[in-house]
């Protein structure tokens with residue numbers, strides 16, 4: 001675990017050192033849980049957004065996109081339930097003065113029981129060798145059964161407390177489980193309180209009578225309030241979807257995991273409107289479609305899992321998360337929710353407008369049901385960074401830091417490097433740049449030894465480098481170096497575009513879906 005934390009720290013500093021992610025307002029020592037993307041980060045982020053957008057809007061002729069404003073009518077948040085219910089239960093430790101989410105403390109405790117079970121299983125495997133039967137071991141081993149019983153009891157008690165939002169009971173669970181503050185190590189806790197996560201601001205001057213408005217905590221409501229506009233103007237027939245990428249804001253209580261939990265972040269959400277009664281079918285379809293989208297990146301199926309929700313939000317009748325194995329455990333990257341007709345009905349009620357769909361086949365009107373897929377761009381970014389980062393041991397004892405980014409997402413696709421800064425090599429390299437820069441992101445570099453330049457490109461995840469040398473001037477060939485294998489081969493300049501484009505284009509990634 002300590003080793004994993006170490007790796008995570010290295011990834012965070014790598015992100016800063018190589019222009020991926022900077023703390024916001026860095027020269028003023030940063031702003032809590034707010035980050036800026038640098039010259040390489042913005043490229044990777046845009047590529048992630050493009051991959052998502054195209055997989056939704058390009059590959060489905062019944063999904064269209066919109067871009068709604070961050071500011072919305074304040075009644076939107078009354079109708080959606082956010083004003084009354086978008087709360088987290090918070091608790092303070094009096095000694096460390098640190099604030100925590102009570103639910104997260106308890107979930108971490110459940111995870112600890114799970115780790116203990118895994119440890120017992122590992123011990124069993126070691127003891128019994130090839131003859132080890134995990135299912136039998138787990139169902140019969142006394143020690144495992146004891147821990148499983150404790151975990152299940154805690155789980156049931158926790159789920160009940162969350163369902164009823166019983167703050168006293170949440171506190172009592174923390175006391176009974178003897179959960180300590182990770183910083184002070186003490187159990188000196190305050191009571192649990194509710195905390196609303198929405199940021200407020202004012203619109204208009206006070207003289208005119210300013211009104212309180214909120215920064216949107218999710219992009220979804222921008223889609224619901226535009227349902228009628230899009231359905232009518234786009235002549236959309238059910239089932240159809242509306243996709244959107246945009247900023248969301250949450251005044252998170254605990255924000256200590258780099259870009260995993262931010263106060264300003266970006267979401268990619270798609271609301272899929274379906275006929276009531278068909279929602280479970282569509283829920284399952286979207287679960288599979290979204291998992292395939294993640295796995296097409298090639299990080300290995302073992303790094304993903306579904307986590308079905310125990311406690312459903314007030315609007316949902318089914319919900320699951322896609323979790324990814326981060327250095328700090330399996331964590332939610334995307335949520336898939338069956339939101340019923342809750343949102344559209346609420347907006348109909350609060351706005352007084354009829355928000356329905358006329359079904360020409362059934363010759364009747366009804367409120368559509370909704371399946372939502374909601375993914376955080378920044379969390380996706382972090383999961384990609386975590387999986388791609390490697391400190392590779394090379395023969396001869398050397399170490400290189402390399403980002404094995406999926407080629408289609410890499411900020412720079414090709415580095416063009418003249419071997420030396422003379423003899424017409426820079427001019428030849430520039431000539432190649434001028435040709436290829438229209439097709440993919442290329443970078444020209446002539447400073448430092450070729451070895452150092454390769455390492456710099458490895459560190460930002462550039463899939464290919466080409467070196468222009470004296471032979472190039474005679475036979476029109478260059479050395480093409482592969483980031484992952486470090487293999488070098490001679491290729492003709494005329495072939496470069498086809499070879500590279502095949503590997504780095506978004507189209508090739510989309511075709512895997």
Ligand code: ATP
Pocket residue numbers: 218250252259260261262263265266267332333334335374375376377378379380
């Ligand atoms: P969590 O339980 O981690 O707070 P959530 O269940 O509240 O997340 P949703 O409301 O389902 O999250 O939001 C959908 C997605 O938006 C999440 O899967 C995540 O990728 C992203 N997201 C939510 N909150 C944040 C945040 N504070 N910072 C970065 N990404 C976020």
